[in-house]
Amino acid sequence: MSYAVKEIFLTLQGEGRQAGRRAVFLRFSGCNLWSGRERDRATADCRFCDTDFVGMDGDNGGRYADAQALAARVGELWETGLDRVEGGVPFVVMTGGEPLLQVDDALIAALHDRGFEIAVETNGTIAAPAGIDWICVSPKAGTEIVQRRGNELKIVWPQPGNDHRAMEEWDFDHFLVSPMDGEDRAGTTAAAIAFVLANPRWRLSAQVHKLIGVR
Ligand SMILES: C[S@@+](CC[C@H](N)C(=O)[O-])C[C@H]1O[C@@H](n2cnc3c(N)ncnc32)[C@H](O)[C@@H]1O
Ligand SMILES: Nc1nc2[nH]cc(C(=O)O)c2c(=O)[nH]1
Ligand code: SF4
Numbered sequence: 001m002s003y004a005v006k007e008i009f010l011t012l013q014g015e016g017r018q019a020g021r022r023a024v025f026l027r028f029s030g031c032n033l034w035s036g037r038e039r040d041r042a043t044a045d046c047r048f049c050d051t052d053f054v055g056m057d058g059d060n061g062g063r064y065a066d067a068q069a070l071a072a073r074v075g076e077l078w079e080t081g082l083d084r085v086e087g088g089v090p091f092v093v094m095t096g097g098e099p100l101l102q103v104d105d106a107l108i109a110a111l112h113d114r115g116f117e118i119a120v121e122t123n124g125t126i127a128a129p130a131g132i133d134w135i136c137v138s139p140k141a142g143t144e145i146v147q148r149r150g151n152e153l154k155i156v157w158p159q160p161g162n163d164h165r166a167m168e169e170w171d172f173d174h175f176l177v178s179p180m181d182g183e184d185r186a187g188t189t190a191a192a193i194a195f196v197l198a199n200p201r202w203r204l205s206a207q208v209h210k211l212i213g214v215r
């Protein structure tokens with residue numbers, strides 16, 4: 001199978017319990033909850049997206065013919081600027097758009113063959129294939145979540161219509177709230193802090209990459 005990729009870049013994971021870790025970000029094109037066009041945002045199933053995932057025109061973007069070609073490019077980016085080749089487990093974060101529209105067994109195998117630990121950021125509406133090492137599900141209110149197990153559940157906050165008490169019954173190791181970026185980041189951050197202070201099972205996940213000025 002071929003893969004439509006928006007961009008691939010080396011950065012630090014900015015969100016969740018892996019925040020701060022060196023990571024290659026593999027951003028796939030396209031999403032099942034929004035076309036990515038601004039004129040469709042108000043009627044989309046997900047309306048607060050902070051990401052451009054349309055097309056294949058970003059750094060290292062394009063159509064990759066097969067899993068080997070894509071994994072090879074991810075591997076090259078991991079090698080960029082390393083002090084020494086040994087040490088530290090290679091880490092790739094597959095995101096988008098919605099990565100699970102395209103991620104398949106062949107890609108997981110090709111990345112594992114190159115020694116990668118594989119993480120995914122998903123909206124949870126599509127079941128994850130086996131073999132992904134770190135699953136982050138970020139549910140969107142009003143959608144049906146089929147992926148109810150994983151490593152971290154990360155709710156963008158505040159988001160009326162998400163029943164966080166019901167979600168606490170799902171099979172995740174970490175429960176996180178992440179302030180919604182947009183016109184009122186100070187307000188959403190205050191709301192997320194207040195939520196964590198009232199609900200100790202949940203932790204704050206800041207979008208560290210935006211605070212420290214990396215991609
Ligand atoms: C752009 S999405 C791509 C992956 C997948 N489609 C998803 O929604 O999880 C990556 C992460 O950014 C989060 N996100 C998107 N827009 C955001 C915003 N305005 N503020 C905070 N987090 C946001 C999503 O909830 C998700 O956890
Ligand atoms: N640095 C960095 N960390 C991230 N964590 C999740 C991201 C995403 O867009 O999926 C993201 C991103 O876009 N950049
Ligand atoms: S599901 Fe994810 S990629 Fe799709 S529009 Fe929402 S936040 Fe953006």
Ligand SMILES: [Mg+2]
Nearest residue numbers: 050051095215
């Ligand atoms: Mg992002």
